[in-house]
Amino acid sequence: MRACPALNKVGTCNPIHCETTSDPSPLGSELDTIGDRSVAPRVSKCLVRPSASADIPDITAIYANFVATTTATFELVAPDAAEMLRRRQAVLDHGLPFLVAELEGYIVGFCYASQFRPREGYRFTVEDSIYVRPDCIGHGVGKVLLAELIAQCQALGCHSMVACICGVNVSSVALHASLGFQQVGLLAEAGIKFGEWLRLLIMQRALE
Numbered sequence: 001m002r003a004c005p006a007l008n009k010v011g012t013c014n015p016i017h018c019e020t021t022s023d024p025s026p027l028g029s030e031l032d033t034i035g036d037r038s039v040a041p042r043v044s045k046c047l048v049r050p051s052a053s054a055d056i057p058d059i060t061a062i063y064a065n066f067v068a069t070t071t072a073t074f075e076l077v078a079p080d081a082a083e084m085l086r087r088r089q090a091v092l093d094h095g096l097p098f099l100v101a102e103l104e105g106y107i108v109g110f111c112y113a114s115q116f117r118p119r120e121g122y123r124f125t126v127e128d129s130i131y132v133r134p135d136c137i138g139h140g141v142g143k144v145l146l147a148e149l150i151a152q153c154q155a156l157g158c159h160s161m162v163a164c165i166c167g168v169n170v171s172s173v174a175l176h177a178s179l180g181f182q183q184v185g186l187l188a189e190a191g192i193k194f195g196e197w198l199r200l201l202i203m204q205r206a207l208e
């Protein structure tokens with residue numbers, strides 16, 4: 001596997017995305033001295049914008065890494081670009097946001113809101129999904145993305161946002177807590193991945 005130029009500097013997870021692209025880390029030399037989270041620089045130039053269909057290959061690659069190597073999602077087989085395009089369209093068809101974070105021209109993360117459950121009575125409750133490119137984790141990208149998603153869902157009149165967090169996921173819990181989500185539920189052994197039963201932690205934030 002070809003090493004991601006930024007991996008040792010950032011010290012995060014498996015650089016599968018970097019194997020599939022020649023993108024250098026858009027965080028670049030800013031990260032020379034990263035040793036732990038307490039000194040991780042925040043991304044200040046990150047642009048959050050609505051996704052375009054041209055972003056689908058990058059979105060697909062970012063998500064595929066997490067499907068293949070982590071329990072961040074209970075999905076077992078990574079969806080291809082056509083399926084990700086269909087999923088994005090389903091979000092947009094509900095009038096909900098599907099956003100990307102762009103840094104120096106590279107897509108470094110994405111997030112979207114979907115209706116929490118399909119029955120009509122749930123229509124004012126949305127669930128967020130958020131993924132940051134592995135070599136850009138821990139530098140504020142997730143927070144700017146999720147903050148914008150929250151703001152857009154508030155503007156749309158949504159009532160609350162729910163995060164369903166698979167297994168033990170310290171980063172996701174910290175991200176959501178930092179934006180006002182509180183733990184409201186915990187399902188033991190809700191799913192199985194890599195041969196292990198995993199819990200589902202539910203966090204919620206009011207939007208009104």
Ligand SMILES: CC(C)(COP(=O)(O)OP(=O)(O)OC[C@H]1O[C@@H](n2cnc3c(N)ncnc32)[C@H](O)[C@@H]1OP(=O)(O)O)[C@@H](O)C(=O)NCCC(=O)NCCS
Pocket residue numbers: 037066072073130131132133136137138139140141142143144163164165166169170171172174175176178
């Ligand atoms: C979860 C995820 C989206 C967070 O995005 P991120 O860019 O790494 O997070 P940020 O750097 O914006 O951090 C947001 C907040 O969480 C805190 N945080 C993030 N990771 C943390 C960790 N491992 N330990 C402690 N705090 C952490 C940050 O300090 C920050 O809080 P602050 O603003 O109060 O200082 C990202 O780590 C990711 O994509 N993980 C893999 C996929 C995943 O788990 N998605 C969520 C599925 S539910």
